[in-house]
Amino acid sequence: MQNKAAVDMLVSPIGELVTSASDSGLLKGSELAEVRRIKDAAIAVKDGKIIAVGTAFEVAGQVEVTATTRIVDATGLLVTPGLVDPHTHLVFDGNRANEFLMRCQGKSYAEIAEAGGGIVASMRATRGATQERLVALGRKRLAKMLDCGTTTCEIKTGYGLDLDSELTMLAAIVELSSTQALEIVPTFMPAHAVPPQMDRGDYVRSIVKDMLPAASRMVTDKGLFAFADVFCDRGYFTLEDTETIFAAAQSLGFGLKVHADEFVNLGATTLAVRCGAASCDHLLNVSDEEIKLLAQSNTVAVLLPGTSFFLNLSEHARARRMIEEGVAVSLGSDFNPGSCHIFSLPLIWGLACLHLKFTAAEALNALTVNAAYALGKGEKIGRLSPGYQADITIYDVSCLEEIPYNLGANPVSFVIKRGIVVRAPEEHLPA
Known part of the structure; x- marks a missing residue:
């Protein structure tokens, strides 16, 4: 008789479990x-990792439920891997609500920046x-993000x-x-804008000579990666x-x-692929040739439909073209x-479904598997498969397609x- 593994948690029964078809x-x-x-699924968890996934009947035959096993009843609910956000600028002070209203009155991002707004504000x-x-x-x-199902996110400096x-x-x-439930991946980004009254060349030299080495020491001392x-675009940083x-950062052990x-x-995507960058983000003006380059690489295209929506742009990233060409496409909040x-x-x-023409299933995989790879964590998170970290989001909906359909609502229960x-x-x- 096969020995059954005692489990710390059993999520069962589950209305429907949806995860990547591949492991x-x-x-x-x-x-x-x-x-x-x-349908009628279950997930068994031990020591923070998934050890069994399948129908409730199948999993029950593989594991032992003890008096200390936490049972999470997901009857009639949808279960997916925990959502992963590969692009945020979450740490900042102040707000720029006035700029939102300026855009509503027809001002462009560039015009707002020239008036003293934007990143410098x-x-x-x-x-x-x-x-x-x-x-x-x-x-x-982070608490608000967690409430909406995000279990891992990247956070950039740059203000x-x-x-x-x-x-x-x-x-x-x-x-x-080190203190929050969400798993956080740090990104050092002093090359977000050139500060006022400073020459761009002098600032780049300061980033290379002073900032990157100091940041490297800080994360290394904490045992982090x-x-x-870099914001490579007109009015910001050149190719x-x-x-x-990039050369300085790589020499110090940073991912790109x-x-x-x-x-x-400006050619940043070509450079990023050549340097083995983990991701290229935004890509509203990526060329056909660069799409083909991305498809031949493991650099993830992180698309940010919230940004083009929030800026009220008429054009969006060419997601369908990228998917059809074989690019590894992800999604982030920005x-x-x-x-x-x-x-x-x-x-x-x-x-993503409205403006980039994703299907609900494509968006799920973009927000889990490929987002995890954009953060260098694709072998650890992003899937509901044995051996993966037990990061799980549970929704009060009956099927995957209800998530984009309930636009603006928060469907997350657990x-x-x-x-x-x-x-x-x-x-x-718990009481």
């Missing part, structure tokens, strides 16, 4: 739409904030734009990563700047990301104080992170 690897082309759907507010304040603000925002302020932001992100990111920063082709195409004040991934899911219930309806919380 490993990036999803490209038609693979993005392929999911496994199991957030710089002024954030430079005056202590680490403690940034942590407190970040904690509140300090000098050595001390960027390191204060990074220290706040590092502190949040971090990315470096040559980006190449210089790039804000590419948001306003104009949550930030100016161009996309949206933290809900279920809302991003709906916008969130499980590393096998621990971190969000539940009040009646399910």
Whole structure:
């Protein structure tokens, strides 16, 4: 007789479980739409990892439920992997609600920046904030993201734009990563904008000589891995700047990301693929040739439909072309104080279906499997398969297609992170 494993948690019965059809690897082309759907399902968890997935009957035959096993009843509910947000600017002070109204009156992103708004406006507010304040603000925002089903997210610096302020932001992100239920991946991004009254070349030299080495020491001392990111676009950083920063960052052990082709195409996607970057983000103006380059690489295209929606743009990233060419496509929120004040991934899911023409299944895989690979965590999170971390989002809907259909609503009932219930309806919380 087979020995049954005693489990810490059993999610059962489940109305319907949906996860990637494959158990490993990036999803490209038609693979993005392929999911496994199991009715009357169950998930067994031990030591924070999934050890069994299948029908409730199948899983019951493989595991032992003890007096200490936590039972999560998901009768009639939908279960997916925990959602992963690969692109946020979550740590900042101040707000830019006035800019939203300026855009409603017809002002462009560039016009607002020229009037003293944009990234520099957030710089002024954030430079005056202590680490403690940034942590407190970040904690509140992370709680809202968790409520909407996000179990892992990336957070960038980029509103300090000098050595001390960027390191204060990074220290706040590092502190949040060790104290919050969400898993956090830090990204160091002093190359978000050139601070006022500073020459761009001098600032790039400061990033390379002072900022990146100091940031590397901080994350290394904490035993963490971090990315470096550059906003390579007109009015921000040139392709040559980006190449210089990439070389310095790679030499210090950072992974690479790039804000590419948001306003104009400077060739950042080609550079990122050549350098083995984890992701290229935005890509509203990526060329056909660069789409083919991406398809031949493992660099993930992180598309941000919330940003084009929030900016009221008529054009969106050419997601269908990318998928058809075989690019590994992901989705992110781009949550930030100016161009996309949206933290809900279920809302991003709906916008991806509306504006990028994703199917519900493609959006799920983009927000789980490929998003995890964009953060270098694709072998650990993003799937409901044995051996993966038990990151699980449970929704009060009957099928996957109801999530984008309920546009703007929060359908999430339970969130499980590393096998621990971190969000539940009040009646399910321990007394």
